[in-house]
Structures are given as structure tokens and as C-alpha cells.
Amino acid sequence: MEFSSKLIEKAVNEMSQLPGIGKRTALRLVLHLLKQPKDQTVFLSQALVAMRQDIKYCGSCHNISDSILCEICANNNRNHQLICVVEDIRDVMAIENTGQFRGIYHVLGGKISPIDGVGPSQLNINSLVEKVKSGTVQEIIFALSSTMEGDTTNFYIYKQIAESEIIISTIARGISVGDELEYADEVTLGRSILQRIPFEKGFKNN
Amino acid sequence: MEFSSKLIEKAVNEMSQLPGIGKRTALRLVLHLLKQPKDQTVFLSQALVAMRQDIKYCGSCHNISDSILCEICANNNRNHQLICVVEDIRDVMAIENTGQFRGIYHVLGGKISPIDGVGPSQLNINSLVEKVKSGTVQEIIFALSSTMEGDTTNFYIYKQIAESEIIISTIARGISVGDELEYADEVTLGRSILQRIPFEKGFKNN
Numbered sequence: 001m002e003f004s005s006k007l008i009e010k011a012v013n014e015m016s017q018l019p020g021i022g023k024r025t026a027l028r029l030v031l032h033l034l035k036q037p038k039d040q041t042v043f044l045s046q047a048l049v050a051m052r053q054d055i056k057y058c059g060s061c062h063n064i065s066d067s068i069l070c071e072i073c074a075n076n077n078r079n080h081q082l083i084c085v086v087e088d089i090r091d092v093m094a095i096e097n098t099g100q101f102r103g104i105y106h107v108l109g110g111k112i113s114p115i116d117g118v119g120p121s122q123l124n125i126n127s128l129v130e131k132v133k134s135g136t137v138q139e140i141i142f143a144l145s146s147t148m149e150g151d152t153t154n155f156y157i158y159k160q161i162a163e164s165e166i167i168i169s170t171i172a173r174g175i176s177v178g179d180e181l182e183y184a185d186e187v188t189l190g191r192s193i194l195q196r197i198p199f200e201k202g203f204k205n206n
Numbered sequence: 207m208e209f210s211s212k213l214i215e216k217a218v219n220e221m222s223q224l225p226g227i228g229k230r231t232a233l234r235l236v237l238h239l240l241k242q243p244k245d246q247t248v249f250l251s252q253a254l255v256a257m258r259q260d261i262k263y264c265g266s267c268h269n270i271s272d273s274i275l276c277e278i279c280a281n282n283n284r285n286h287q288l289i290c291v292v293e294d295i296r297d298v299m300a301i302e303n304t305g306q307f308r309g310i311y312h313v314l315g316g317k318i319s320p321i322d323g324v325g326p327s328q329l330n331i332n333s334l335v336e337k338v339k340s341g342t343v344q345e346i347i348f349a350l351s352s353t354m355e356g357d358t359t360n361f362y363i364y365k366q367i368a369e370s371e372i373i374i375s376t377i378a379r380g381i382s383v384g385d386e387l388e389y390a391d392e393v394t395l396g397r398s399i400l401q402r403i404p405f406e407k408g409f410k411n412n
Contacts (some may be wrong), residue, residue: 005262007261008295014246025226029226031294032224036268041258044251045219047213047216049251051212051214051217051236051240051247052240053247055214056211063398064211064240066216067209088237089210089237090234093207093209168219
């Protein structure tokens with residue numbers, strides 16, 4: 001792609017380094033900014049730089065936060081003995097939206113993925129293991145994506161905390177609510193039969 | 207969407223004002239930036255602000271440019287009597303990529319679109335009309351999108367320059383090269399029959 005202006009070229013190149021944004025999309029976004037008031041570009045840039053430079057992580061659960069402890073960890077009405085292990089802030093938001101979880105979280109910051117060069121040391125695993133060993137935890141719920149990387153990460157953590165006398169659980173896998181059976185994949189459908197639950201319990205959870 | 211940090215919230219809100227980027231995508235992009243070195247965010251922001259504040263437009267064709275005249279207008283090897291009227295810089299890039307056009311461009315900066323509040327006065331139409339009236343132009347090619355807005359804009363300009371003794375043409379509409387006839391829409395197929403060209407000419411253009 002040849003641009004008639006170096007300024008455009010540079011902006012497009014930087015923009016297209018974001019995931020899922022190619023050169024064409026980047027150009028469309030950049031031209032959109034050109035048509036808007038200058039303020040919009042300035043505000044966007046300031047917000048991004050401020051976010052990147054001043055962001056803090058909760059000292060306990062590693063969730064993104066504006067203070068030393070995130071709102072969830074600082075909330076005494078939540079069950080601090082029940083920890084849900086998730087990949088990142090988006091998963092925290094998704095689970096919070098369900099309104100079904102009253103424990104606290106532990107944000108790993110990713111999954112073990114040798115292909116992407118992410119090893120256990122880059123994730124917040126040690127602090128989780130320490131928390132478990134300190135004896136204040138009753139139950140850990142693994143809520144990572146159901147992928148090879150997610151399973152590997154679960155298993156890696158499991159091996160380190162298996163000797164502790166805590167309950168280790170994982171979120172249920174099965175047919176999504178509203179899904180037609182015939183379109184479900186075989187693995188999910190198979191698991192949902194093997195891991196069937198008493199009818200009354202499934203009914204109550206609705 | 208509730209965020210655990212005001213910084214994230216602000217960055218996501220600004221990001222999601224870009225066209226085609228919703229809150230979820232914005233959050234994904236912002237979290238990506240968080241995982242990258244700080245420099246990437248700083249460079250992106252600087253490139254956007256520099257682009258928005260220092261961008262210049264070619265004094266002749268209104269293309270985006272780093273100097274007073276864009277490279278195309280400053281090129282004496284190009285035919286300055288042949289002007290291709292386009293909507294924005296992307297169209298210039300697309301036509302330049304074909305290598306088939308040796309004239310110069312005139313960038314309108316948009317199309318007449320009452321729905322979006324864009325009238326003729328917001329577009330670079332007057333300078334085009336003046337150029338035509340100055341008598342230095344031999345032919346004008348309309349290369350706007352084949353939409354209601356594009357046709358309206360073409361017609362608006364046409365009315366103002368119709369009295370000049372120049373050739374006014376428009377790019378050919380027809381079946382795309384490689385397209386199957388049965389999947390072409392009726393209007394395009396109909397036009398391609400009405401506006402058929404001598405077989406030898408079509409063959410040569412390949």
C-alpha cells in the first residue's frame with residue numbers, strides 16, 4: 001500500500017498492529033479521525049496513554065484496578081474463601097454479569113501456551129499457589145476456556161495445589177441454554193451425558 | 207458494561223467511537239495494548255495526533271499530502287488535462303494501483319448525502335468547477351461509488367460544468383472480471399448489456 005502522506009502511513013502502520021485490524025481497516029479508521037474534530041483524536045490518544053501508563057493491578061487477585069485492592073477483593077460481603085481462576089478481566093466481567101458468583105477472583109493474565117511463548121512464569125500462578133498454601137482458601141473454581149491451553153493451565157495449577165485439602169472444581173461444560181442438540185459438537189454432547197446432574201438441581205439453577 | 211478501572215473505561219469509550227468498533231472490540235484492543243510494551247501505545251498515540259494536527263491537503267486536487275502539491279499533481283509526466291473525480295484518498299490509491307490512469311485526480315472529500323448532513327458546500331466542488339471553467343481541462347471522469355449519493359453528486363457537478371466544452375465521462379459499470387453471470391444483480395447485468403462495447407475493445411483492455 002502506497003500512501004500520499006508519511007503521516008498517514010505512520011498512523012496506519014501503528015493502527016494496523018492492533019489485533020484484527022489490517023491496513024485497510026486502519027486506513028478507514030484514520031480517515032474517519034481526519035473527518036472528526038481534532039479533539040477526538042487528542043482525547044483518544046490521551047486516554048490510551050493514560051491507561052497504559054497509570055493502570056494498576058489489584059495486589060491480591062491481579063485484576064485491573066484503580067486502587068491497591070480491586071472493588072471485588074475489597075468487598076467484605078464476598079466470600080474470600082472461594083476463588084474463581086480466570087484468564088483476564090473480560091472473564092471477570094462476564095462472570096460478574098451473571099450475578100451468580102459471590103466469591104473472589106484470581107486473574108492469571110493468560111494461559112500457558114508454548115506456541116505463543118507464554119510459560120507458567122509469565123502468569124500469576126505463584127501468588128495463587130501461595131494463597132492456597134496459606135490455608136485461607138476453601139474452594140478453587142477453574143473457569144478457563146475449554147481449549148488445549150486452558151486445560152494445560154488448569155492441570156499445571158492442579159498439580160501444585162492437589163495436596164492441599166481444598167475443593168478444586170471446574171465450571172460445567174455442556175449444551176448451552178437455548179441450543180439445539182443436533183447442532184452441538186460431539187465432545188460437548190458426550191461430556192454433557194457423562195457429567196449429567198440430578199434433574200431437580202438443573203431445574204433449580206434455571 | 208462495567209469496568210473495574212476508570213482508565214480502562216475511558217480508553218474503551220474513546221476507542222469505541224471509531225466506526226465498526228464496538229465496546230467489546232475496543233476492550234479487546236485496549237487489553238492487547240496493556241500486554242504490549244508501553245512504547246507501542248505511545249507511538250500509536252503520537253502517530254495519530256501528529257497525523258491529525260499536521261496533515262496537509264494538496265492545494266490543487268485536495269488529496270492528502272505532505273507538501274503543498276501532492277506527488278501526482280507535481281508530476282509533469284501526468285496528463286493534467288484529464289481529471290478523475292473521486293470521493294477520497296482510498297479511491298486514489300485504488301485507481302493508482304491499477305496502473306491504468308495517467309491523468310490527475312480531484313478529491314471531493316465525500317459525497318452529497320442529506321441523510322448524513324453533507325451538502326455540496328462541504329465538498330471540494332467549487333474548485334473543480336473553477337478548474338473546468340479556467341479552460342485547462344479536456345476530460346473529466348466521474349469515479350464515485352455507484353450509489354444514490356454518488357449519482358446525486360455526479361449529477362450536481364455535471365449540471366455546473368455541462369456548458370463547458372469538455373468531455374464528461376464516467377467509469378464503466380458492468381460484471382466484475384471473474385464473476386459468474388448468474389450471481390450478478392439485475393441492474394448491473396442489465397446495464398452491462400445496454401452499455402455493451404465492441405468485442406475487440408473489451409479484449410484489448412484485458
